[in-house]
Amino acid sequence: MPRIATQQAPKAPALTIPAIPPANVLGRLAALQATSIAHLKQQWRELFGKEPPPFSRTYIQSRLAYRIQELAYGGLKPETRARLEALGEQLDGGNVVLRRIRADSRPLPGTRLIREYDGVLHVVTVRADDFEYEGRPYRSLSAIARYITGTRWNGWTFFGLKGRPGV
Incomplete structure (x- = not known):
């Protein structure tokens, strides 16, 4: 049986998420307010390593602000993540899809x-x-x-x- 040569696609270079020095955090957070949406989306690609979601400017800004702080100061501790997952499972029986959907679209009390x-x-x-x-x-x-x-x-x-x- 003849062998067919296949060519594998070249591997994409490993994505490196930049470290953010804590001294730069306040300036970067302030700059988010005046940055164009195109530049916000570019920052999203750099800081998350993927395409930005098709959501509002406010959402993208808030997630970028969190991400900048996370990269500078560190994210949630593994124990905290585990505790949040356990609480989520108590509420939805471990169904991740249900966890992402609010029971209704009513604004939260106090809004x-x-x-x-x-x-x-x-x-x-x-x-x-x-x-x-x-x-x-x-x-x-x-x-x-x-x-x-x-x-x-x-x-x-x-x-x-x-x-x-x-x-």
Whole structure:
């Protein structure tokens, strides 16, 4: 039987993640605010060794800020990582997919939703089982939006959230 010669693709050079001196951390963190998105994505490639995700500038900045500090000061201790994994398994039975998905898309209690309407700033506080607006509890954001505007609104849309919980 004849042998067919195959040529293997050349190996990519090993990726080296740069060390960041602790003295440079504050300057690099401050520079993230004024850096273009293209440069932020380039920093992502350098610091994570992979393509950046298609997420917002704010997300990319916050992850880069964490990564810069992690490379300068070190990451979580192995014991801390193990403890977090154990806690995650208690919550989801070890199903990693469930761990990455919140039970619902409702903002966490304590979150403040801010909306300007007709020149007035309206602030709603998310609570565990309801919402607070002007010191009164409301069962839904739609009820608050209706109170503010006098018309029917989807409250999640009115306050700039993408959709109803779980949708």
